[in-house]
Amino acid sequence: MILSSYALGANTAYIYIRGEYSWIVFILEKAIAEAYAQGWLGKNIKGSGVDLDLYVNPGAGAYICGEETALIESLEGKRGNPRIKPPFPAVKGLWQCPTVVNNVETLAAVVPIVNDGGDEYAKIGVGKSTGTKLISAGGNINRPGVYEIELGLPMEEFIYSDEWCGGIKNGRRLKACVPGGSSVPILPHYLVTKTAAGENRLMSYESLADGGFVSGSMLGSGGFIVYDETQCIVRNTWNFTRFYRHESCGQCSPCREGTGWMEKVLWRLENGQGKISDIDLLVDVAKKIEGNTICPLGDAAAWPVASAVRHFREEFEWHVQNPQACLERNYGLVREPAEIQPH
Amino acid sequence: MPKVKIDGFEVEVPEGTTILNAARQIGGDIVPPAMCYYSTLKGSGGKCRTCLVKVTKGSERDPRPMPKLVASCQTPVMDGMEVANISSAEVLNARRGVVEFLLLNHPLDCPICDQAGECHLQDLSFEHGLANTRYEFERRTFEKIDIGPYIKLHMTRCILCYRCVYTAQQLTPERVHGVIGRGDHAEISTFIEKAIDNDFSGNVIDVCPVGALTDRTFRFKSRVWFLNPMDAHRDCEKCSGKAVVWMYGGEIFRVTARKDQYGEVRDFICNTCRFEQKSPGNWTIEGPRQIDRHSVIGQNHYDGDTLTVA
Ligand SMILES: Cc1cc2nc3c(=O)[nH]c(=O)nc-3n(C[C@H](O)[C@H](O)[C@H](O)COP(=O)(O)O)c2cc1C
Ligand code: SF4
Ligand code: SF4
Numbered sequence: 001m002i003l004s005s006y007a008l009g010a011n012t013a014y015i016y017i018r019g020e021y022s023w024i025v026f027i028l029e030k031a032i033a034e035a036y037a038q039g040w041l042g043k044n045i046k047g048s049g050v051d052l053d054l055y056v057n058p059g060a061g062a063y064i065c066g067e068e069t070a071l072i073e074s075l076e077g078k079r080g081n082p083r084i085k086p087p088f089p090a091v092k093g094l095w096q097c098p099t100v101v102n103n104v105e106t107l108a109a110v111v112p113i114v115n116d117g118g119d120e121y122a123k124i125g126v127g128k129s130t131g132t133k134l135i136s137a138g139g140n141i142n143r144p145g146v147y148e149i150e151l152g153l154p155m156e157e158f159i160y161s162d163e164w165c166g167g168i169k170n171g172r173r174l175k176a177c178v179p180g181g182s183s184v185p186i187l188p189h190y191l192v193t194k195t196a197a198g199e200n201r202l203m204s205y206e207s208l209a210d211g212g213f214v215s216g217s218m219l220g221s222g223g224f225i226v227y228d229e230t231q232c233i234v235r236n237t238w239n240f241t242r243f244y245r246h247e248s249c250g251q252c253s254p255c256r257e258g259t260g261w262m263e264k265v266l267w268r269l270e271n272g273q274g275k276i277s278d279i280d281l282l283v284d285v286a287k288k289i290e291g292n293t294i295c296p297l298g299d300a301a302a303w304p305v306a307s308a309v310r311h312f313r314e315e316f317e318w319h320v321q322n323p324q325a326c327l328e329r330n331y332g333l334v335r336e337p338a339e340i341q342p343h
Numbered sequence: 344m345p346k347v348k349i350d351g352f353e354v355e356v357p358e359g360t361t362i363l364n365a366a367r368q369i370g371g372d373i374v375p376p377a378m379c380y381y382s383t384l385k386g387s388g389g390k391c392r393t394c395l396v397k398v399t400k401g402s403e404r405d406p407r408p409m410p411k412l413v414a415s416c417q418t419p420v421m422d423g424m425e426v427a428n429i430s431s432a433e434v435l436n437a438r439r440g441v442v443e444f445l446l447l448n449h450p451l452d453c454p455i456c457d458q459a460g461e462c463h464l465q466d467l468s469f470e471h472g473l474a475n476t477r478y479e480f481e482r483r484t485f486e487k488i489d490i491g492p493y494i495k496l497h498m499t500r501c502i503l504c505y506r507c508v509y510t511a512q513q514l515t516p517e518r519v520h521g522v523i524g525r526g527d528h529a530e531i532s533t534f535i536e537k538a539i540d541n542d543f544s545g546n547v548i549d550v551c552p553v554g555a556l557t558d559r560t561f562r563f564k565s566r567v568w569f570l571n572p573m574d575a576h577r578d579c580e581k582c583s584g585k586a587v588v589w590m591y592g593g594e595i596f597r598v599t600a601r602k603d604q605y606g607e608v609r610d611f612i613c614n615t616c617r618f619e620q621k622s623p624g625n626w627t628i629e630g631p632r633q634i635d636r637h638s639v640i641g642q643n644h645y646d647g648d649t650l651t652v653a
């Protein structure tokens with residue numbers, strides 16, 4: 001952060017951290033006190049003429065405060081409502097001053113770039129996806145955990161190799177994968193390791209996005225979730241939507257009302273009380289939220305619903321047609337549409 | 344000065360004017376509806392999304408269209424910009440969606456609501472909504488709360504436009520009135536269940552587009568369309584004293600500030616004028632208030648020559 005602030009010409013920097021992670025606040029405060037004591041922070045750092053003050057600021061525990069302008073509002077001591085853009089933070093941010101908001105992971109990449117040089121860093125990865133990325137892998141895998149991977153790692157290797165996720169737990173088959181956090185489109189098993197064009201899917205920005213929203217997804221935040229054949233997509237979609245409903249700041253009507261509506265419809269479907277028309281209703285509501293809101297949380301809530309219905313419509317219909325069975329067992333694997341079978 | 348074309352009508356406006364305000368200068372049915380923007384409240388707007396429009400040409404210099412629909416109340420015009428409002432099916436469809444969202448948790452019991460007849464949500468759904476609801480769940484409800492002797496808050500009807508929040512913030516230096524909670528469980532609240540006591544607090548009633556904030560001294564006394572709104576003024580040391588008195592026979596039933604054709608107040612009035620001066624002798628009556636054709640009050644009560652057409 002000191003290097004980044006120097007590069008930007010910033011004299012004040014903040015580390016904003018979710019209130020729940022209170023123990024990290026203590027660690028950071030100690031580290032900052034040490035840095036001040038050693039002369040790496042404060043006035044005239046190591047005689048360079050550069051000043052920098054660094055503060056740690058805990059939030060009150062809201063997902064939305066990760067959105068950069070909501071984060072700024074929260075830092076200012078206000079309610080964490082995202083601001084309307086433009087103006088973007090780089091023009092008018094904290095206290096109306098130009099502000100850059102970066103993730104810790106981004107700032108951590110500054111160190112190897114400075115130490116080894118940009119060219120050397122760019123050698124890691126493939127194509128435009130250079131460098132490494134932290135992937136937080138979870139779900140039905142043998143080795144859940146946070147892994148730092150070089151971008152471009154084949155999906156197949158990441159899921160099945162013992163170096164990373166170690167394959168699907170209990171020898172079950174893969175049903176679906178959410179490769180970049182709950183907001184990105186879910187991929188059905190036949191689109192996880194191969195793209196619709198039949199190429200190997202890689203852990204890179206481009207390869208994951210291959211096929212757009214029709215048959216692709218996004219690398220997003222690196223929250224990687226693997227589902228085995230016993231998982232229920234309707235329940236999972238409901239669970240995601242419940243989260244977004246709970247975390248919506250409630251400023252704009254499509255997100256505030258739409259997330260609640262989708263959540264209720266999904267709950268009904270999951271419990272065998274849904275109707276066939278509910279499925280198109282979900283798609284329509286998602287479409288009316290997407291792109292019409294102040295911040296991307298609206299899109300983030302709409303995408304998982306739209307993509308789940310896109311790839312798993314059969315399973316949604318099965319819930320409606322088998323109201324009793326859907327309470328007792330799960331649907332299993334979806335069939336692969338013949339036209340996008342890998343060659 | 345930048346020139347902008349909205350639904351084919353061109354207008355020249357000062358730098359920094361928003362699309363919405365440029366459209367208002369053109370007037371007529373190309374003006375996007377606005378449920379949260381309020382020209383006299385700093386920071387308002389951007390939230391309800393009813394004013395979404397499509398920018399089909401960004402500007403003379405950069406003619407690319409904007410990728411998403413934008414909130415016209417927040418987006419400044421650029422020279423050469425072209426905007427589609429009612430001429431865009433995409434906009435109308437999105438707006439229908441927004442109206443549906445706003446009505447989702449709103450009780451559909453206008454016949455027992457005090458705001459009926461001057462409710463912007465009623466007008467909006469009449470003009471842009473669907474006849475049926477696709478929502479089959481229980482609506483969100485709250486208990487009614489008295490915030491002070493004069494104001495009743497019925498959160499159940501609130502559309503979270505934040506207008507009252509900006510009004511309260513801009514009238515008093517303290518933060519006493521705001522939003523607590525998030526998402527569809529957010530509510531308007533006086534933070535410590537205390538009354539807003541400020542000489543101008545009554546204005547939150549006028550800025551509220553729906554029946555969430557109502558005048559306790561008037562609640563259920565009469566339907567607004569049975570009353571005759573009259574422009575009136577009095578000498579007041581706190582405010583301009585320019586108001587509208589709503590009369591039936593020789594009696595004043597309520598007092599409000601004067602709203603323009605978009606339902607916006609320019610001259611906020613004080614609580615003394617609003618709540619405590621109900622005797623006709625205290626007012627100089629100027630004459631009947633001109634009601635915008637838009638309002639259902641106008642539909643019932645006024646004949647052609649007292650109507651102003653927007
Ligand atoms: C609803 C929402 C929540 C977000 N939460 C986080 C978060 O928890 N952590 C984070 O680093 N970025 C989060 N972001 C993204 C940030 O707004 C921002 O784009 C990012 O931190 C920029 O940093 P980077 O360019 O270094 O990645 C969130 C965005 C949205 C819309
Ligand atoms: S999209 Fe949702 S979270 Fe984002 S500003 Fe709107 S209501 Fe808040
Ligand atoms: S109470 Fe009225 S003015 Fe306040 S946010 Fe709700 S609808 Fe808007």
Ligand code: FES
Nearest residue numbers: 377389391392416
């Ligand atoms: S009036 Fe523009 S978003 Fe509400």
